[in-house]
Amino acid sequence: MPPPKPRRRAKKTRKEESIPWWGWVLIVFGVVLVILIFVGSLGMFDASTKDILPPEFTDSKEEALKKNVALKEEIDKLTLLKERLDRRFRIVYFFVRIALVIVTSISIYFESVLLRAQTLEDFLNFYEFSIIILFAMNFIAFGTIANFNDFIHLLKAKIENWVWRRNLDLPKQIKNKETELTKLG
Secondary structure, three states: OOOOOOOOOOOOOHHHHOOOHHHHHHHHHHHHHHHHHHHHOOOOOOOOOOOOOOHHHHOOHHHHHHHHHHHHHHHHHHHHHHHHHHHHHHHHHHHHHHHHHHHHHHHHHHHHHHHOOOOHHHHHHHHHHHHHHHHHHHHHHHOOHHHHHHHHHHHHHHHHHHHHHHHOOHHHHHHHHHHHHHHHO
16 A cells, blocks of 8 residues: 655745745835825825716616616607608608609600600600700709709708708617616616
8 A cells, every 4th residue: 555645735934924035015105196196285185086987877766767767768858859840851852853753754745746756756855955955954054964963962951951040960879878878878
């Protein structure tokens, strides 16, 4: 039978339990630094977290819940307003496009009446003729197709401004309220 293995000590020696000399230097340096800051500020340094924390964290539970509910209601109200304005814009812009189609159709109709078109081929020819006339009018009024495209975008922007008026920053307001709600939540 082999001899038993010697057991290791479970207890640490006093030297292993003590803090090294550089640890004591750091502790003393930290205490001296705190004292110097306090003396340097002439006792005016306020270490309380009252000014550091936002007001949401200093509110009572009832106030926080009340603010949370109010923010949710405001977000719902702003979202509903945004949806209504989007719907109104889509309707108005749809009718503007319909008006442009009607103007084109009326021009085709008057060309066919004035030039007495009777067959489908004549109508198609007059339609091509009306497109050429519209391109000529576009070139006279706007210059190039790119300028006409810019005019269409400008028309869309003006209609959007007319519909949205005072609520142009509504999506930004909704986003800000939602981030505020997540900060509270």
